[in-house]
Amino acid sequence: MRSLIICTSVSHGNTRRVADVMADVLGARVVRPQEVDPAELSACDLVGFGSGIFTQRFHPDLLRFVAALPRQRGRAFVFATSGLPEPRFRPVTRSLAGTLRAKGFEVTGTFSCRGLDTWAPFRLVGGIRKGRPNGADLAAARAFAEDLRRTHAQEGRRAANR
Numbered sequence: 404m405r406s407l408i409i410c411t412s413v414s415h416g417n418t419r420r421v422a423d424v425m426a427d428v429l430g431a432r433v434v435r436p437q438e439v440d441p442a443e444l445s446a447c448d449l450v451g452f453g454s455g456i457f458t459q460r461f462h463p464d465l466l467r468f469v470a471a472l473p474r475q476r477g478r479a480f481v482f483a484t485s486g487l488p489e490p491r492f493r494p495v496t497r498s499l500a501g502t503l504r505a506k507g508f509e510v511t512g513t514f515s516c517r518g519l520d521t522w523a524p525f526r527l528v529g530g531i532r533k534g535r536p537n538g539a540d541l542a543a544a545r546a547f548a549e550d551l552r553r554t555h556a557q558e559g560r561r562a563a564n565r
Contacts, residue, residue, distance in 0.1 A: 417518030436468035484518030
C-alpha cells in the first residue's frame with residue numbers, strides 16, 4: 404500500500420511523533436505540506452493529513468495545502484494533537500474531513516490525542532498536558548494505523564475478487 408502522511412508539527416513535535424508512529428505501521432513517508440507536490444497524492448492509496456490544533460483549527464499551512472488541492476479521488480485520514488479535548492458538539496477533525504470529502508477523498512477515519520500545549524495563558528503555568536502524547540497515546544495511534552492498514556487490505560482483496 405502506497406501511503407503518505409502530510410503533517411505540520413511546529414510547537415513541540417507532538418504531531419510529528421504521532422505521524423511517525425502511524426508512518427511506521429503504514430510504511431509511509433512523512434512530509435510537511437511545502438515538501439510535497441499535490442500531484443504525488445494521486446499515486447497514493449492512502450494519504451494522512453494532520454497538525455496540531457491552534458484555537459480550534461488546524462495549522463494554516465495544512466489548511467492552505469488542502470484548499471489548493473485539485474479535486475481527486477483517493478482515501479484519506481485526518482489526525483490532530485491538542486492540549487484541549489475535541490468538543491463533542493464540534494470535533495475539530497470534522498472540518499478538515501469535510502474539506503477533504505469536498506475535494507473527492509473518501510475519509511476513512513480520524514484520530515486525535517492530547518499533546519503538550521504552551522499556548523498563551525497555559526505558558527504561565529508551564530503548559531498543560533505535560534508528557535503528552537505519552538505511551539498510551541502513541542499506542543492508540545499505532546492501533547488506529549493498524550486498523551487503517553487492515554481495512555485497506557480487506558477492501559483491496561474484495562476488489563480483486565470482483
